[in-house]
Structures are given as C-alpha cells and as structure tokens.
Amino acid sequence: MTTATPRLSRAARGRLPAALTAELPSPGIATGIVHLGPGAFHRAHQAVFTQLAMAAEPGDWGICAAASRGRSTVEALRAQDHLYTVTERAADGVDRIRAVGAITDTVAAREEPERLAAAIAAPGTRVVTLTVTEGGYRHDPATGRLAPDDPETAADALGRAPRTAVGQLVRGLQARSRAGAEPLTVLPCDNLPRNGRLLGGLVESFCELLPESEAAPLLEWVHERVAFCSTVVDQVVPATAQADLDRVADELGVADAAAVVGEQYRSWVIEDRFAGPRPAWERVGAQFVGDVGPPEAVKLRCINATLTATACLGLLLGAETVAEAVNRLDLRRYLRALYRDEQAPSAVAAGGSPPEFDALLTRLGNPNLSHRLAQIAQQGIGKLPQRLVAPAAEHVRRGEDPHLACLAIAAWVHLLRVPAGARPQLDPVSEELAAELAPARYATEAVDLLRDRLHGLSEESGSRPDVGDRVAEALRALEVRGVHTAVQEAAG
Ligand SMILES: NC(=O)c1ccc[n+]([C@@H]2O[C@H](COP(=O)([O-])OP(=O)(O)OC[C@H]3O[C@@H](n4cnc5c(N)ncnc54)[C@H](O)[C@@H]3O)[C@@H](O)[C@H]2O)c1
Numbered sequence: 413m414t415t416a417t418p419r420l421s422r423a424a425r426g427r428l429p430a431a432l433t434a435e436l437p438s439p440g441i442a443t444g445i446v447h448l449g450p451g452a453f454h455r456a457h458q459a460v461f462t463q464l465a466m467a468a469e470p471g472d473w474g475i476c477a478a479a480s481r482g483r484s485t486v487e488a489l490r491a492q493d494h495l496y497t498v499t500e501r502a503a504d505g506v507d508r509i510r511a512v513g514a515i516t517d518t519v520a521a522r523e524e525p526e527r528l529a530a531a532i533a534a535p536g537t538r539v540v541t542l543t544v545t546e547g548g549y550r551h552d553p554a555t556g557r558l559a560p561d562d563p564e565t566a567a568d569a570l571g572r573a574p575r576t577a578v579g580q581l582v583r584g585l586q587a588r589s590r591a592g593a594e595p596l597t598v599l600p601c602d603n604l605p606r607n608g609r610l611l612g613g614l615v616e617s618f619c620e621l622l623p624e625s626e627a628a629p630l631l632e633w634v635h636e637r638v639a640f641c642s643t644v645v646d647q648v649v650p651a652t653a654q655a656d657l658d659r660v661a662d663e664l665g666v667a668d669a670a671a672v673v674g675e676q677y678r679s680w681v682i683e684d685r686f687a688g689p690r691p692a693w694e695r696v697g698a699q700f701v702g703d704v705g706p707p708e709a710v711k712l713r714c715i716n717a718t719l720t721a722t723a724c725l726g727l728l729l730g731a732e733t734v735a736e737a738v739n740r741l742d743l744r745r746y747l748r749a750l751y752r753d754e755q756a757p758s759a760v761a762a763g764g765s766p767p768e769f770d771a772l773l774t775r776l777g778n779p780n781l782s783h784r785l786a787q788i789a790q791q792g793i794g795k796l797p798q799r800l801v802a803p804a805a806e807h808v809r810r811g812e813d814p815h816l817a818c819l820a821i822a823a824w825v826h827l828l829r830v831p832a833g834a835r836p837q838l839d840p841v842s843e844e845l846a847a848e849l850a851p852a853r854y855a856t857e858a859v860d861l862l863r864d865r866l867h868g869l870s871e872e873s874g875s876r877p878d879v880g881d882r883v884a885e886a887l888r889a890l891e892v893r894g895v896h897t898a899v900q901e902a903a904g
C-alpha cells in the first residue's frame with residue numbers, strides 16, 4: 413500500500429473487480445437491524461449472511477452498527493461510506509473476496525446515546541443482534557443475572573448515558589416501548605450457553621434496578637413484545653492484523669481500514685421464536701431450530717473447548733497461532749484424547765453430533781489464517797465455565813475422572829501465573845486475577861483463590877475430589893514435571 417492508495421468508498425467501488433461488488437445491496441435500503449458490537453466477527457458473519465439474504469430476497473434489512481465502547485470501527489466505516497471487504501481464506505489457499513454493503517449506518521453508542529435509542533425504537537427496526545464478547549454481558553454465571561454490585565451497571569441504571577451493552581439495549585427498549593413500536597427480536601451471537609435466555613434475564617435484572625414507576629411498565633412491555641432467541645455461531649475470524657490490511661490494499665488497489673479476514677466455513681443456528689419479520693437468512697444457510705441445545709453443546713464443548721485448550725497449552729509450549737500449535741505432535745495427541753474421551757461424549761450426552769476430530773483440526777488449523785492463541789486466551793473467566801468446567805463437573809458427578817479437561821483448565825491457571833512480561837498481555841479481569849494468584853506458593857492455594865471466581869470449580873461432588881481438586885493436581889504436574897511432559901503423560 414502507498415500513501416496514494418485511494419480509500420474504499422462508494423465513489424471508489426468502481427475500482428474493485430465487478431465480481432466483488434455483485435452482491436452489494438442497493439444504496440437506498442433502509443435499516444431493519446441494529447447490531448451492538450461491530451467487531452471483526454459481526455462484519456464477516458451476520459453482515460455477510462444479511463447481505464446474501466437480501467440478494468436472495470430483497471428487503472429493508474440494512475444494519476445500523478453501534479459500537480458499545482470505542483469509535484475506531486465507526487470512524488473507519490464512516491470514512492468508507494460503510495463499505496468494507498471480507499476475505500475468506502480456504503486451507504488450500506484459494507481466497508474468496510467480497511465487498512459488503514449491508515451496514516448502512518453507524519453509531520458510537522457512548523457519545524450518541526440518543527441516536528442508538530432512536531435506532532432501536534425506530535419502526536423499521538425489527539431485529540437487534542449483539543457480539544460484545546462474554547465479558548460484555550457483565551453477568552454472574554451462577555445466577556444468570558447481572559453481576560451484583562457492578563458499579564458500571566448501577567451507574568447506567570441511575571440514568572447516565574449508558575456505557576454497558578445491557579444498559580444500552582434496555583434504554584433502547586424503553587424508547588421503543590414509549591414509541592409504541594412493533595415487537596422486536598433480540599439475537600445475541602456470543603459464545604455463551606442459551607445466550608437468548610441469558611440476555612432476556614439480564615434485561616429483566618437491569619429493569620429491576622430502575623425506579624418502580626419505570627420498571628413495571630417496561631417489564632410488562634418486554635415480556636409481551638420482545639423475543640430473545642438463542643443462537644449458535646461458527647466461523648473463524650481472527651482479529652485483523654496490519655499485514656491483512658496491507659495485503660488487501662495490495663491485492664485490491666484500495667485501502668480498507670475495516671477489512672476482515674476469516675475462513676470460508678460459516679454457520680448460524682437460530683432459535684425460531686421471532687416476534688416479527690426477519691431477513692430470509694434460511695435462504696443462505698442459516699438453520700432455524702426449536703432448540704439450540706445440541707448444536708450449542710458441540711460448539712462450546714467440542715469446538716471452543718478445543719480452541720481454549722490449544723490456546724492455553726500452546727502458549728505455554730511457545731506456539732503463537734492455532735495452526736502452529738495443532739501441528740505439534742504432543743499437543744495434537746493430547747487434544748485428540750481430550751476430544752475423544754471427555755468433550756465429544758459430553759456433547760453427545762446433550763444430543764449433539766460432534767464433527768470428526770481430524771476434520772475439525774484441519775479446519776481450525778487453517779495455515780492461511782493467523783488465529784493468534786493470545787486472542788483466544790483472553791477473558792478466560794467468561795469462557796472456561798461452559799467450555800471445560802461444566803463438562804468436567806458432569807464427568808465427576810458420574811464418578812469419572814476428567815483429567816484431560818482439568819489439565820486444560822490448569823494450563824489457564826498456569827498461564828496466569830507466568831510473569832506478565834513472559835506471556836501475552838491479557839484482559840483487565842485476567843490481569844487482576846493474575847496479580848491475586850501471584851503470591852500463592854502451592855497449586856492448591858492458587859486454585860482455592862479461584863474457587864469463588866471460576867464458576868463450577870467447586871460444584872457438589874459428594875465425597876469425591878471436585879473439579880477444583882483435580883485442577884490443582886494437574887497444575888502441580890505442569891509446574892513440577894513441565895508442560896511438555898504433563899501433556900504427554902495426560903494423553904497416555
Ligand atoms: N471472531 C470469531 O472467530 C468468533 C467466532 C464465533 C463467535 N464469536 C463471538 O463474537 C465475539 C466478538 O468477536 P470479534 O472477533 O468480533 O471481537 P472484536 O474484538 O473484533 O469485537 C468485539 C466487539 O465487542 C465490543 N466489546 C468488547 N468488550 C465489550 C464490553 N465489555 N462491553 C461492550 N462491548 C464490548 C468491542 O468494542 C467490539 O465492538 C466473540 O467474543 C465471540 O463471543 C467470535
């Protein structure tokens with residue numbers, strides 16, 4: 413890319429090959445969806461599904477993309493008339509590139525709270541989607557309600573311009589109820605169990621913090637007019653790196669600061685309980701089901717758990733990307749055993765049909781994607797419970813020893829105990845935990861400090877050692893015998 417490379421825009425779209433712009437919706441489409449959290453994943457996944465659905469069945473399903481926190485994505489998109497490109501890289505190196513124009517408006521939610529509330533309240537809006545990461549829900553997994561004593565949620569409920577995703581959503585719902593607009597469907601797309609039911613509960617729990625005169629009518633309206641549907645999403649979309657932006661500029665001859673790069677595989681399973689109309693997503697591969705439980709168990713317990721185990725152990729073994737880590741023989745043997753003996757059986761018990769391990773690893777280990785282990789290792793406290801701890805607790809309840817999952821959980825604890833400069837920088841909650849764990853001298857002491865923080869670690873297990881006890885044992889093995897040896901011994 414040179415300084416003379418023109419920026420992607422409606423005016424510059426003619427510079428792109430016609431095949432790349434063939435699916436673009438007409439510039440005049442109106443907004444039908446509000447999305448909170450337009451990160452890389454939304455731009456590659458829901459926005460592409462929506463663009464393809466509009467090509468299959470025209471409709472006013474433009475997306476108003478609202479950044480819950482920052483404004484860099486909003487600025488990048490505005491500077492490009494909301495156009496950007498998605499590059500889908502296959503494992504065999506064949507790329508598919510498309511221009512995406514499904515996003516028709518942007519809002520920086522913290523600075524423009526009224527615009528966001530107005531967009532959610534608008535009569536044309538019929539669907540709200542979210543990808544705000546696990547931490548963005550600010551919930552307590554033990555209760556499924558908002559974390560108690562969270563100052564950010566409390567401040568939002570007191571009436572400041574909302575800064576939390578749930579606060580922003582509720583203020584929008586409040587504006588919609590006051591406007592008397594049509595029913596609305598809310599679709600969270602983060603990797604959380606029963607994410608629709610969870611978000612519905614969080615909206616309720618936020619409403620309960622409001623003054624009674626506001627809470628009662630709003631809760632009644634939400635119960636009658638808003639459907640919270642659970643979804644299961646799947647597509648590897650790593651954080652865009654500068655090298656990706658440079659490559660897009662070189663290949664296309666236009667600079668695209670909002671470009672995303674992901675794999676070609678894309679799936680979306682959606683609970684079919686809509687309160688009103690929606691895009692024809694089923695025409696372009698989305699599946700509508702009565703119960704997302706079985707595919708969700710496969711996604712969280714087989715796919716995401718494999719990635720988390722790969723990330724924590726891979727980083728300890730010195731790898732940087734998923735592709736690099738899954739090609740290590742020691743790690744691959746361990747991952748195969750974890751999948752075969754613990755994770756896949758737990759998904760089958762929930763009614764799921766896990767993919768073949770080798771096929772999954774070929775997909776996740778796509779050598780043409782730089783999926784960084786450091787990205788997957790973020791926000792462990794919000795990811796491990798549903799991916800590894802809950803299945804391990806089920807095995808313990810059945811009298812089995814989930815030593816393979818416990819090694820992956822222990823690897824995350826071990827990673828937190830690596831001095832900050834010798835491991836990747838983690839999210840603020842993980843860094844806080846790392847500081848708390850640092851003085852602990854023994855594995856059991858470190859795990860005990862996590863018992864109230866990592867949901868499920870101390871679940872009732874009768875007279876048997878609980879998951880926490882087994883994690884402490886695995887942590888001791890990692891610390892005393894070394895990561896490579898512990899991984900080899902666990903795989904048997
Ligand atoms: N990237 C993937 O491959 C992938 C695949 C499946 C599912 N997902 C889901 O999508 C989520 C987002 O992934 P991404 O790749 O777009 O990440 P990203 O970092 O590119 O974007 C995350 C978005 O969420 C917002 N956000 C982050 N923390 C928040 C908080 N505490 N409160 C409010 N907003 C917050 C960010 O501002 C950003 O808009 C993941 O956490 C996961 O749940 C991602």
Ligand SMILES: O=P(O)(O)OC[C@@H](O)[C@@H](O)[C@H](O)[C@H](O)CO
Nearest residue numbers: 645646647648649715719787788
């Ligand atoms: O929260 P993470 O980063 O562990 O997971 C997000 C993605 O890595 C993950 O969901 C995938 O990329 C993908 O969907 C796996 O098939």
